[in-house]
Amino acid sequence: MGGLTAASALKPAGDGGNSVRMKVDFDADAVSRPASTSLRRALGVLGDPWTMLILKDAFNGTRRFGDFQRNLNIPKQTLSLRLASLCEHEMLYRSYVNANAGTVLYVPTAKTFDLRDAMYSVWLWHRANPGPVEALPFDLVHVACGQVLKATYCCTACDGPVTPGNMTIQRTQPEQVDPEPRPRLSRRNDQAVTAASTESSGMIAASLVGDIVCNEILYRLAQGPLHLLALSRDLQIGQPVLRNRLNMLRELGLVEESKSGRRSTFHMLKRAEDFWPLILSIAAWGDRWCNRGNPPPEVRIHACGNLLSGRYRCDHCNGWVDGRSVRVVPHGRDANEGPNQAGERQDEG
Numbered sequence: 001m002g003g004l005t006a007a008s009a010l011k012p013a014g015d016g017g018n019s020v021r022m023k024v025d026f027d028a029d030a031v032s033r034p035a036s037t038s039l040r041r042a043l044g045v046l047g048d049p050w051t052m053l054i055l056k057d058a059f060n061g062t063r064r065f066g067d068f069q070r071n072l073n074i075p076k077q078t079l080s081l082r083l084a085s086l087c088e089h090e091m092l093y094r095s096y097v098n099a100n101a102g103t104v105l106y107v108p109t110a111k112t113f114d115l116r117d118a119m120y121s122v123w124l125w126h127r128a129n130p131g132p133v134e135a136l137p138f139d140l141v142h143v144a145c146g147q148v149l150k151a152t153y154c155c156t157a158c159d160g161p162v163t164p165g166n167m168t169i170q171r172t173q174p175e176q177v178d179p180e181p182r183p184r185l186s187r188r189n190d191q192a193v194t195a196a197s198t199e200s201s202g203m204i205a206a207s208l209v210g211d212i213v214c215n216e217i218l219y220r221l222a223q224g225p226l227h228l229l230a231l232s233r234d235l236q237i238g239q240p241v242l243r244n245r246l247n248m249l250r251e252l253g254l255v256e257e258s259k260s261g262r263r264s265t266f267h268m269l270k271r272a273e274d275f276w277p278l279i280l281s282i283a284a285w286g287d288r289w290c291n292r293g294n295p296p297p298e299v300r301i302h303a304c305g306n307l308l309s310g311r312y313r314c315d316h317c318n319g320w321v322d323g324r325s326v327r328v329v330p331h332g333r334d335a336n337e338g339p340n341q342a343g344e345r346q347d348e349g
């Protein structure tokens with residue numbers, strides 16, 4: 001191998017770069033235990049297209065089993081497994097409102113509300129790339145300026161925008177591996193991607209982002225182009241599964257393949273940069289909630305030299321966007337009228 005791995009493709013912030021130019025050979029141990037990343041830890045919890053869709057609905061105020069089922073057109077058994085898993089991961093809790101009638105509400109926790117930047121990303125993506133089906137039954141309005149939200153993901157240290165090109169990702173030393181092997185990526189997972197993206201068409205961003213492989217591919221390719229083989233080794237994913245996801249990403253216009261001889265190299269396309277805030281917010285969320293007291297597996301550094309702490313900034317008024325400054329408004333309703341139901345719910349967390 002020419003050493004074209006994500007590790008060597010990283011451009012170190014300083015010029016030394018020794019910490020980044022890691023060994024690129026993969027010994028047997030590394031093969032069985034891939035290095036952890038912030039994103040992978042987070043996706044261990046979120047890593048399923050349905051899960052992300054369920055959380056999106058929970059954000060919108062859905063609380064009852066039947067409502068989730070109707071809104072998402074999701075098989076009952078799948079829904080009940082996902083809800084149980086989300087409760088286990090403390091993303092939702094069960095609230096028994098009427099013991100006699102057996103009414104259960106699934107209520108998001110602080111851990112879930114802390115994902116709001118990722119949810120804004122999904123919303124912003126769908127607004128910028130409308131699908132055949134109306135996927136956004138509500139608007140997000142920035143309270144400070146009263147405009148429907150249009151925002152850019154920016155560094156809170158220097159206020160500048162954050163793009164794959166102006167930041168670096170460095171693994172922390174010693175390199176961390178996860179104690180458990182990565183979950184098996186089975187055919188069932190493939191079907192979940194397909195089901196979630198076709199049955200609620202227009203939900204491409206939400207279902208893609210719930211897919212571990214697609215996320216990891218974009219996360220890696222944002223750090224530089226990679227050969228199929230290097231990608232497969234680096235992510236510890238078999239080539240058939242990898243091919244399948246790369247094809248999906250290509251069809252969506254997010255990734256491009258170029259061939260030289262027998263080798264295929266993959267690049268991330270400009271359009272995929274819109275996913276970057278989503279992936280970064282999920283990785284940052286993973287650092288906050290999924291490390292069990294360990295240091296994060298990697299650090300992300302902005303071009304200004306600071307550790308990246310990104311947030312959305314309103315394009316209209318330049319104000320920062322957070323849970324308290326965003327109002328959820330049904331389509332066609334004036335931003336300033338009526339109670340802010342969904343906003344109040346957000347404060348529960």
Ligand SMILES: [Zn+2]
Nearest residue numbers: 155158302304
């Ligand atoms: Zn900065």
Ligand SMILES: [Zn+2]
Nearest residue numbers: 142145314317
């Ligand atoms: Zn604003």
